[in-house]
Amino acid sequence: MAINFNKALGVHEQALYLRERRNEVLAGNIANAETPGYKARDIDFRAALGQAEGQLGMNLAVAKTRAGHMDLGPVNASANGVEAVDLKYRNPQQPSLDGNTVESHVEQAEFADNALRYQSTLQFLGSRFSSLKSIIQGGR
Amino acid sequence: MANSLDLAAAAMNAQMLRLNTVASNLANADSISGSEEDAYRAKQPVFSAVMDQQRATTSVAVTGVVESEAPIQKRYEPGNPMADADGYVYESNVNTVEEMANMISASRAYQNNAEVFSTTKALLLRTLQLGQN
Numbered sequence: 001m002a003i004n005f006n007k008a009l010g011v012h013e014q015a016l017y018l019r020e021r022r023n024e025v026l027a028g029n030i031a032n033a034e035t036p037g038y039k040a041r042d043i044d045f046r047a048a049l050g051q052a053e054g055q056l057g058m059n060l061a062v063a064k065t066r067a068g069h070m071d072l073g074p075v076n077a078s079a080n081g082v083e084a085v086d087l088k089y090r091n092p093q094q095p096s097l098d099g100n101t102v103e104s105h106v107e108q109a110e111f112a113d114n115a116l117r118y119q120s121t122l123q124f125l126g127s128r129f130s131s132l133k134s135i136i137q138g139g140r
Numbered sequence: 141m142a143n144s145l146d147l148a149a150a151a152m153n154a155q156m157l158r159l160n161t162v163a164s165n166l167a168n169a170d171s172i173s174g175s176e177e178d179a180y181r182a183k184q185p186v187f188s189a190v191m192d193q194q195r196a197t198t199s200v201a202v203t204g205v206v207e208s209e210a211p212i213q214k215r216y217e218p219g220n221p222m223a224d225a226d227g228y229v230y231e232s233n234v235n236t237v238e239e240m241a242n243m244i245s246a247s248r249a250y251q252n253n254a255e256v257f258s259t260t261k262a263l264l265l266r267t268l269q270l271g272q273n
Contacts (some may be wrong), residue, residue, distance in 0.1 A: 020141045027256050028145035028198040031151030033249055035200055035273070048181055072170040087196055104252055115259050129271035 008132055011066045014052040018045060019118040021085055026111045029090075029102050036098035040090040040107065048085050141264050143195055148257040150190075150199045155250040158185050158222050169234040173214075174222045180232035182208035208233050219245070225229045 024045045032038040092101040161183045168180040183205050190199045210233040218227030 022199045023141060023260060024144045024147065024195065026145040027260065030252050030256050031147045031154075032189050032198055033151075033185075033202045033252065034155075034188045038189045038198070041198075085196070103168065104248075108252060108255070111256060111259070115263055118263055119266065122263075122270060126270055 006109065009128055011049070011053060012128065013120050015049060016117060016118065016121045016125060018043065018048050018085065019047075019114060019121055022114050023111070023118065025087065026107055026114060029107045030104070030111065032100075033102045033104050034100070035108070036100060038100050038102060040092065040102045041087045042110070043085055044088055051085075065080055141260060141267070143192075143197060144260040145264075147197060147258060148198050148253045148260065149186050150201065151253040152250055152257070154185070154187055154200050155246045155252060155253065158246040159243065159250070162184055162239050162246065165234045165239050166236065166243075168232050169236050169239070172220070172222055172229040173226050174229065176212050176214070179212045179230040180234065181212075182210070182232070182234045184191045184208065210235070214261050 022045065025043055029040045029042075030039075035118050083085055090101060090106075092103055093106075094103070164180045171180045173179045184207075185202045186204050186206055187200055188203045190201045191197075192199065212233050213231045214228045215231060216227055217223055217229045220229050223229050
């Protein structure tokens with residue numbers, strides 16, 4: 001019985017990759033906070049993760065065991081995979097006169113949020129690894 | 141993620157250059173000269189976004205330094221050794237209030253990017269330790 005790493009690590013591997021990509025996009029926004037005409041961008045994380053899962057043949061849909069159970073909502077499946085992440089433009093509260101739409105406080109908050117979520121995904125992955133290790137060692 | 145470090149470093153570089161031009165402008169705010177052409181003109185860096193097609197991230201670069209077009213004031217000071225034949229000296233067109241605002245803005249932006257750098261570095265270090273315990 002082989003261990004399937006894709007299944008063992010679950011969605012966390014894809015999530016970590018997407019968090020990393022989002023970190024780069026947000027860092028780009030903060031870097032261009034004072035570049036005239038620059039438009040702030042971001043990743044729609046939910047859609048991107050849905051895309052990644054669709055490619056892997058996994059999905060977050062819950063099992064429906066009774067007729068009254070509701071759907072979790074559509075999860076977009078496409079063959080693009082994690083590599084082709086859609087970047088969206090941010091709607092600024094107050095665009096500046098030079099056409100720049102970066103709002104430093106918003107980007108800082110998103111960046112901090114993303115860093116935290118990256119860490120929690122990392123934690124999940126870490127504990128998956130330790131459970132795998134414990135399984136291999138037969139619980140010793 | 142290493143790309144984020146590059147982005148933050150490029151931005152810190154750009155902001156540092158901006159701080160340098162501000163320092164140069166403030167230092168020369170009271171410079172005078174004997175002709176209008178020689179008068180000190182405030183310098184301003186021009187930032188532009190640099191798109192990385194492959195990673196779809198956008199870095200920042202300084203594409204040049206432009207000089208202020210603001211008019212040069214002349215002052216009648218016949219006793220000044222720098223004065224021209226008519227007794228006028230020419231002042232720099234540095235606006236100190238503008239420069240101070242610029243300085244604060246540059247240092248805040250620098251701080252933001254330094255924060256991005258250190259956070260990213262911490263995340264990278266934790267990623268390296270993945271699965272080690």
